[in-house]
Amino acid sequence: MAVPCTTGRDRSPPRLVPWHADVVHNPETVVHVEVITPREVPLGGPRAMTVRRTLPQRQRSLIGAWCFVDHYGPDDVGESGGMLVPPHPHTGLQTVSWLFSGEVEHRDSGGAHALVRPGEVNLMTAGLGICHSEVSTPQTTQLHGVQLWVALPDSARSIARGFERHVTSPIDLGGATLRVFLGTVAGFTSPVRTYSPILGAELVLAPGARINLYVDPAFEHGVLVDSGAVELASTRLEANELGYVGTGVTQLTVTDVGGDGARLVLLGGEPFGEEIVMWWNFVGRSHDDIVAMREDWQAESDRFGTVEGYVGDPQRLPAPELPHLTLRPRTNAPTTNAR
Ligand code: MN
Secondary structure, three states: OOEEEOEOOOOOOOEEEOOOOOOOOOOOOOOOOEEEOOEEEEOOOOOOOEEEEEEOOOOOOOEOOEEEEEEEEEEEHHHHOOOEEEEEEEEOEEEEEEEEEOOEEEEEOOOOEEEEOOOEEEEEEOOOOEEEEEEEOOOOOEEEEEEEEEEOOHHHOOOOOEEEEEEOOOEEOOOEEEEEEEOEEOOEEOOOOOOOOEEEEEEEEOOOEEEEEEOOOOOEEEEEEEEOOEEEOOEEEOOOOEEEEOEOOOEEEEEEOOOOOEEEEEEEEOOOOOOOEEEOOEEEOOHHHHHHHHHHHHOOOOOOOOOOOOOOOOOOOOOOOOOOOOOOOOOOOOOEOOO
16 A cells, blocks of 8 residues: 655645555554663763763663664763764674764774764774774864664674765655665665664654654664654653664654654664673673683784874773673563564
8 A cells, every 4th residue: 555654734635655655554553662761871081971871771782783872962062072082992893973963083993084974874894803083073063973883693793894984865755854874764775784684764853743664574673862852653752762662563653742853863673683792892792702802902912903093192992891790691672562
């Protein structure tokens, strides 16, 4: 059947949108939304940025392969000092940098040197090991965005370092503007390479708009509210909250209920199906994995390479001490929408 895409304010007939015309909406599906509230985490270092972390949380570790969601700003750089993160390592993951405002200079040991800007996704693949620095540029007055991590499946954990940058195009959905930075949303696909079925997008709702997105029922989804207040299905989400929807759902409906419009980050993926151990900047599969990664970084092993051109002190962020306990895999909460 055809898929109506309606906006709340304008009274024109529902727009017919071409994608997913083969999907039959099942109105009997009740969409359960789990509301994940952020916790504030000071990142430390010479400039004390505080972020709002919604993933991982005690109640949920993963959404698809998304394993880390930090949301920050808008910060007045004149007050906060901006972002200044000296070279530090990563393993077993991809970092996805997405800005709403500001500009960040990225350098990594794979040789990439790039500027992260609004609407442009920077994806760094750590694989076996990489290190990078992130510094907001002098012309940045306001810093606002998300820092996201994607866990690499076991089959790709040891791949080589990599870096990709993609300038997204705004897609007018009628009442909302979509930018797809990873995977496929509403029939639009990002060219950035991923290693598991996953999606990531920014969605800006016009004041009063209501949008239906047809989604893959094999995916679980998260909707992070950057600004505004929305209803996801029939659950209200305030700014900075993450609404989680399990698998088995074919349609996500989001409505701007704050009245001023809303900016959202949509994340999704097939349930990851592997247990991961996360500590500091590392993703592994066991305590011993993490111990080895930490030792390699402290020993300045070739595993991580070196960042060229970073000006600052220290030249490498030392790893914190390991806790005096055995690191355990994170528990993966049930992922189905059915209750
Ligand atoms: Mn990093």
